Amino acid sequence: MIMQSYSEFEDFVCPAANAVDLKFVSHEKDFDDNSTVFHPDYTHQVFGENEVIFGYKKLQVKLYYTPGHLNTFIGINYAGKIDPKKHEGLKADGILETLAELVEGGFTTNQDEFLAKLPDEAKFHPYGELLEAYRKDDVQYEIYKIETVTPGFASYHSRLQVFLLWFVDASSFLDIDDDKWNFYMLYEKHIENGQPFYSIVGYLTLYNYYAYPDKIRPRISQALIFPPYQRQHHGTKLLNAVYNDLIVQKDVYDITVEDPSDGFVALRDMLDCQNCQTLPKFQPPMIHQAFTNATATAAREKFKINKKQCQRVYEILRLRATDRNNTEQYKNYRLTVKNRLNAPFQKEKKDLEKLKHFVGSNELTDVSTKLSNEERMAKLQEAYKQLEQDYQAVIEKLATL
Numbered sequence: 001m002i003m004q005s006y007s008e009f010e011d012f013v014c015p016a017a018n019a020v021d022l023k024f025v026s027h028e029k030d031f032d033d034n035s036t037v038f039h040p041d042y043t044h045q046v047f048g049e050n051e052v053i054f055g056y057k058k059l060q061v062k063l064y065y066t067p068g069h070l071n072t073f074i075g076i077n078y079a080g081k082i083d084p085k086k087h088e089g090l091k092a093d094g095i096l097e098t099l100a101e102l103v104e105g106g107f108t109t110n111q112d113e114f115l116a117k118l119p120d121e122a123k124f125h126p127y128g129e130l131l132e133a134y135r136k137d138d139v140q141y142e143i144y145k146i147e148t149v150t151p152g153f154a155s156y157h158s159r160l161q162v163f164l165l166w167f168v169d170a171s172s173f174l175d176i177d178d179d180k181w182n183f184y185m186l187y188e189k190h191i192e193n194g195q196p197f198y199s200i201v202g203y204l205t206l207y208n209y210y211a212y213p214d215k216i217r218p219r220i221s222q223a224l225i226f227p228p229y230q231r232q233h234h235g236t237k238l239l240n241a242v243y244n245d246l247i248v249q250k251d252v253y254d255i256t257v258e259d260p261s262d263g264f265v266a267l268r269d270m271l272d273c274q275n276c277q278t279l280p281k282f283q284p285p286m287i288h289q290a291f292t293n294a295t296a297t298a299a300r301e302k303f304k305i306n307k308k309q310c311q312r313v314y315e316i317l318r319l320r321a322t323d324r325n326n327t328e329q330y331k332n333y334r335l336t337v338k339n340r341l342n343a344p345f346q347k348e349k350k351d352l353e354k355l356k357h358f359v360g361s362n363e364l365t366d367v368s369t370k371l372s373n374e375e376r377m378a379k380l381q382e383a384y385k386q387l388e389q390d391y392q393a394v395i396e397k398l399a400t401l
């Protein structure tokens, strides 16, 4: 038997992110409007590490949602499917089976059935309590907070969190029954035929950790602004609403964020810098002094910013206040940041010396000496350079606001 050529199989390999079309369908006319389609950023959590779907030619996977209830339509179209009889027994991936496992609460593959439910969208009202509202380009947006999970919300949330797989690397699903979760939902609100019509824009989840002895330490866990709404400052509005909600709560010690993405880090830096720059400790001349517990306390008391993030904000705002033509001032700045970057290494070295004292130096391999001093300095310099670049981007952005 002649082995079939690699390129013959190659025709049956589709990059999953290209193949999957995501869309919100508010009205019948949206169903065939390709201009509103968006694609996943990540597909490895659904289709595997290689991020491909095997066995189809010219594959299109339609995963359409209504913007209120999140009713789901799945449509799979292709120009050809691999035939195991002709292709060494190779079978096409079971796309519908894979997606069906994810879309809890059901879906339809019938377009008419999906479209028939559209009139119900006008009846959708957000779960929870209205927290804040704002207008942007003549459109109304509303942010709702959910503290108590009702059965209706649990099922709605299970449809919503599927989106995390497409847009957050290494995302995981929540145990919604744990009452320490809070949800902040952002909607666009239109008036249609005299009735409000809500479309999901994004959401954020937060877990209330305990902080000794009598406080809580909310940690932002997941945040998503849907691609059609990204980079229009909705994420900033949502985070700001969360801050406004938590800052006034006396039992909140500070706010942390779990594994933020680069985009979220950038957004948070901007907002935290905007807030902290109003405090004297973050303005010249005081900003040129060392970062102390008093600096951290000032930011925590006023904005509930935690110490680690506060130090970052301090370094950004101090860089902005530093005259980089003033050799002494700039050098002092670099030393401050590099000392902070070097602190974990110094601590590791000290711990190792202590350990050697008790165990005897022959028993231990000194990991910290694996890197020569020159190598360590080079690594430190590299880390510093990257950080200064990131800080500079925030400074430039702040100047435009």
Ligand SMILES: CC(C)(COP(=O)(O)OP(=O)(O)OC[C@H]1O[C@@H](n2cnc3c(N)ncnc32)[C@H](O)[C@@H]1OP(=O)(O)O)[C@@H](O)C(=O)NCCC(=O)NCCS
Residues within 6 Å of the ligand: 167, 168, 221, 222, 223, 224, 225, 226, 229, 230, 231, 232, 233, 234, 235, 236, 237, 258, 259, 260, 261, 262, 263, 264, 266, 267, 268, 270, 397
């Ligand atoms: C990260 C995310 C929440 C940001 O929301 P957003 O509404 O797009 O952000 P904003 O428009 O409020 O951003 C405000 C500023 O933050 C910075 N910023 C935001 N996203 C950025 C990104 N991806 N890269 C670089 N800078 C970014 C920019 O300075 C931006 O201002 P600009 O657009 O005028 O330049 C959103 O893009 C998203 O959901 N991404 C996918 C999922 C994700 O990463 N979630 C966070 C997991 S913790």
